[in-house]
Amino acid sequence: MAAVSLNNVVKKFGSLPVVHGASLEIADGEFVVFVGPSGCGKSTLLRMIAGLEDITDGEIVIGGKVVNDVEPAERGIAMVFQSYALYPHMTVEQNLSFGLRMTGNDKADTQRRVSRAADILRISELMQRRPRQLSGGQRQRVAIGRAIVRNPQVFLFDEPLSNLDAELRVQMRVEIARLHKELGVTMIYVTHDQTEAMTLADKIVVLRAGNIEQIGRPLDLYYDPDNQFVAGFVGSPKMNFIRGHVVERNDKGVILELAGEDGTRLAQPLTGPAPELGSHVTVGVRPEHFGDAGKGDADLTVSVDVVEHLGGTSFVYAATAAGEELVIQRDAATAADAAEITVSIRKSYLFDEKGLRLR
Amino acid sequence: MRSKSSAERRRGIALHAALFPLALIWLFPLWMMFVFSTLPENGIFSRDIILTPSDQFVENFNLLESDTGFIRATTISILVAAAYTVLSVALTSMAGWSLACYRFAGKGVVLATILGTLTLPYFVVVIPQFIMVARDFGLHNTLFALIVPPLFNSLGVLFMRQTFSMMPHELFDAARVEGVKEWRIFLFIGLPLARPAVAALSIILFLHSWNNYLWPLLINSKPAMMTAPVALGSLIGLTKVSWGGIMTGAVMLTAPMLVLFVALQRHFVAGISAGAVK
Known part of the structure; x- marks a missing residue:
C-alpha cells in the first residue's frame, strides 16, 4: 500500500500541452476517481502514473519515492485496461501468470498467487479457457486478476467498465468496491461516467482540458461545486442552468432577474464579493430542487416537452420562456403542457460570467 | 442453413462457366510441363501435339542428374531457402516491430528510406551488390553470399509493421x-499474434529464394555451388538445349511449392487479408 503525490505534473505531446500542471495528494488506501469528458487528459494522467508515458515536467511520488524515471514494473503498480488487454493466445491461467513467469518469479509462489486471485474473483473454473471463450464480465475479472497477482501498492483502472452492458457494469462496479474493501490498497480509477465516480470514490478529481477543476468527496462536489463545469458534470440528470443578470446589489448580496422572466426576481445572498450591476450570471438548480409554485423564492412558468416516468420518480423535460431547457424531477408528474415551478435560494447556485461559483 | 435460391444457383453456374476455361488456360502450361517431363526428346519435338504423359520421367531425371548434379543443387536450394526464410522473417519482423511500437528520432526518415527502396528496380541494385560481395568482401561461391545479401526485404518490413500496428497496443x-x-x-505476444502474417510472409520469402535465378547465377561460378534454378539454366547450352531435363527439373521444383502453397493457403489468405475487415 502506498500514497501517491503528483506535484505540478505537465505533459506535452510535441508542443501540444495536454496536462497543465496537475497537483494532487492521494492517501494510502484511498479510492480516487479521475473523471471528465473525453480528451480531458485523465487517461494520460493515469498512464503517466503507470510510467507508460513520460512526464514533461513535475514530479510523481509513489510510496515516498520519486518515480519519474522508474520503469512501470518497478513502481509497484498494476493496471487494468479499458479493452481488458488479455493475451488472446493464452489461457486464463497463463494470462494471470504471464508477468510473473516472464520475470523469473518462483514457480510455487506464482501458482499460489494465481490461485488466490482466482479465488478472490471467483474465476477458478475458467482457468483453462481462452479469452474468446469468456463473457465480457469474466474477461474483466481476469484482467483484474492479472493486476491482483502482482500484489501492487497501487491499482490503476483505465475506464474498465466502459465495454460492458449496463447491467454488468453495475455488477462489476459493486465487485470493484468489494475488492477495494477487501484488499485495502490505493486505487486510482479513470472514467467519464460520473455515476461510477460518485458510487466508487472516496475522492473525485474532476478534469477538464488538462486542468484539475476540483478535488473532493463525491457529495462535496455534488452539493458544493466550485464552478459551473463541475456543477454540470457531477449529478445525473445534470444541473439546470438559467441565465440572468444582476439588477441590484446590496450588502447582503444581489438581486437577479432571470432571462425571459420579466419581473421575476431572485434575491441571492452572498458572503463573498458580489458581481457588478448588470453583469450576466447563471443560476444552477438541480432537477430535484425545483419546488411547487408559491413555495419558493421565484416562480417560473415552463412549457413541458416530455415526461419520463421511471416508477419511483419522473423527469419532466421542459423549457423556460427564454428557451432554456430544464429537467425537473418530480415524485409524480402528468404530461401537462405548462407547469408552474419554483426556484429556492437555499437550493440554488450562482455562477459568474466565467463560470466560477459566487458564494 | 438456408437453401440457395435459383437466382443464386444460376449466378454460380455462370461464374463457373466463365472461370473454368480461364482455369484451363492457366493450368495448360503446367500440364504440358508435366507431359514434356515424361516424353523422350523426340516426343517433345514430334509434329503431333502430345497431351498425355508417357513413361520417360525417370530416364529424363537420370539425364538431368548426370548433367547438372540436380539432387545436390536442390539440396543447396532447400538449405538456402530455409535459412533465408527463417533469417529474413526474423529480421523483417524485428524491423517491423520497432517501426510499429517505438517512438524514436528519425523514424519517419527510416520508414521513407525503406519505402523508397521499393521503387528501385532489382537490376539497379544487383550489380553494385555483386561488386561489393564478390570483389570487396571476396565472398563469392559461399552459402553466406547466397543467403545474406538478399535478406533485407522492404516489403516484408512494411508488411510486418502494418501487422503489428493493427494490434491493440494495450x-x-x-x-x-x-x-x-x-x-x-x-x-x-507480438509474434504469436502475428502468426498468420508470419506464415504468409514465410511462403512469399521461401518462394522468392526458391525461384531466385539471377543472384545465385552471378555470385556462384562453381558448379558445386549451383542452386536448382541455376542448374536448370545450365542445360541451355550454345549448341544443345536439354528440354526433357529442363521440364523434369521444373516439375520437381514446382510440385513441392504447389503442395506447400495449398497446405498453407488458409494461413496465407488470412495473413494477407488480416485487418481488411474488422
Missing part, C-alpha cells in the same frame, strides 16, 4: 506494466 502496455522485457513482449 496488450504490450499490459506486459510492460508487468515488467516483461521488450524482446520477450515481441517474442511471446
Whole structure:
C-alpha cells in the first residue's frame, strides 16, 4: 500500500500541452476517481502514473519515492485496461501468470498467487479457457486478476467498465468496491461516467482540458461545486442552468432577474464579493430542487416537452420562456403542457460570467 | 442453413462457366510441363501435339542428374531457402516491430528510406551488390553470399509493421506494466499474434529464394555451388538445349511449392487479408 503525490505534473505531446500542471495528494488506501469528458487528459494522467508515458515536467511520488524515471514494473503498480488487454493466445491461467513467469518469479509462489486471485474473483473454473471463450464480465475479472497477482501498492483502472452492458457494469462496479474493501490498497480509477465516480470514490478529481477543476468527496462536489463545469458534470440528470443578470446589489448580496422572466426576481445572498450591476450570471438548480409554485423564492412558468416516468420518480423535460431547457424531477408528474415551478435560494447556485461559483 | 435460391444457383453456374476455361488456360502450361517431363526428346519435338504423359520421367531425371548434379543443387536450394526464410522473417519482423511500437528520432526518415527502396528496380541494385560481395568482401561461391545479401526485404518490413500496428497496443502496455522485457513482449505476444502474417510472409520469402535465378547465377561460378534454378539454366547450352531435363527439373521444383502453397493457403489468405475487415 502506498500514497501517491503528483506535484505540478505537465505533459506535452510535441508542443501540444495536454496536462497543465496537475497537483494532487492521494492517501494510502484511498479510492480516487479521475473523471471528465473525453480528451480531458485523465487517461494520460493515469498512464503517466503507470510510467507508460513520460512526464514533461513535475514530479510523481509513489510510496515516498520519486518515480519519474522508474520503469512501470518497478513502481509497484498494476493496471487494468479499458479493452481488458488479455493475451488472446493464452489461457486464463497463463494470462494471470504471464508477468510473473516472464520475470523469473518462483514457480510455487506464482501458482499460489494465481490461485488466490482466482479465488478472490471467483474465476477458478475458467482457468483453462481462452479469452474468446469468456463473457465480457469474466474477461474483466481476469484482467483484474492479472493486476491482483502482482500484489501492487497501487491499482490503476483505465475506464474498465466502459465495454460492458449496463447491467454488468453495475455488477462489476459493486465487485470493484468489494475488492477495494477487501484488499485495502490505493486505487486510482479513470472514467467519464460520473455515476461510477460518485458510487466508487472516496475522492473525485474532476478534469477538464488538462486542468484539475476540483478535488473532493463525491457529495462535496455534488452539493458544493466550485464552478459551473463541475456543477454540470457531477449529478445525473445534470444541473439546470438559467441565465440572468444582476439588477441590484446590496450588502447582503444581489438581486437577479432571470432571462425571459420579466419581473421575476431572485434575491441571492452572498458572503463573498458580489458581481457588478448588470453583469450576466447563471443560476444552477438541480432537477430535484425545483419546488411547487408559491413555495419558493421565484416562480417560473415552463412549457413541458416530455415526461419520463421511471416508477419511483419522473423527469419532466421542459423549457423556460427564454428557451432554456430544464429537467425537473418530480415524485409524480402528468404530461401537462405548462407547469408552474419554483426556484429556492437555499437550493440554488450562482455562477459568474466565467463560470466560477459566487458564494 | 438456408437453401440457395435459383437466382443464386444460376449466378454460380455462370461464374463457373466463365472461370473454368480461364482455369484451363492457366493450368495448360503446367500440364504440358508435366507431359514434356515424361516424353523422350523426340516426343517433345514430334509434329503431333502430345497431351498425355508417357513413361520417360525417370530416364529424363537420370539425364538431368548426370548433367547438372540436380539432387545436390536442390539440396543447396532447400538449405538456402530455409535459412533465408527463417533469417529474413526474423529480421523483417524485428524491423517491423520497432517501426510499429517505438517512438524514436528519425523514424519517419527510416520508414521513407525503406519505402523508397521499393521503387528501385532489382537490376539497379544487383550489380553494385555483386561488386561489393564478390570483389570487396571476396565472398563469392559461399552459402553466406547466397543467403545474406538478399535478406533485407522492404516489403516484408512494411508488411510486418502494418501487422503489428493493427494490434491493440494495450496488450504490450499490459506486459510492460508487468515488467516483461521488450524482446520477450515481441517474442511471446507480438509474434504469436502475428502468426498468420508470419506464415504468409514465410511462403512469399521461401518462394522468392526458391525461384531466385539471377543472384545465385552471378555470385556462384562453381558448379558445386549451383542452386536448382541455376542448374536448370545450365542445360541451355550454345549448341544443345536439354528440354526433357529442363521440364523434369521444373516439375520437381514446382510440385513441392504447389503442395506447400495449398497446405498453407488458409494461413496465407488470412495473413494477407488480416485487418481488411474488422
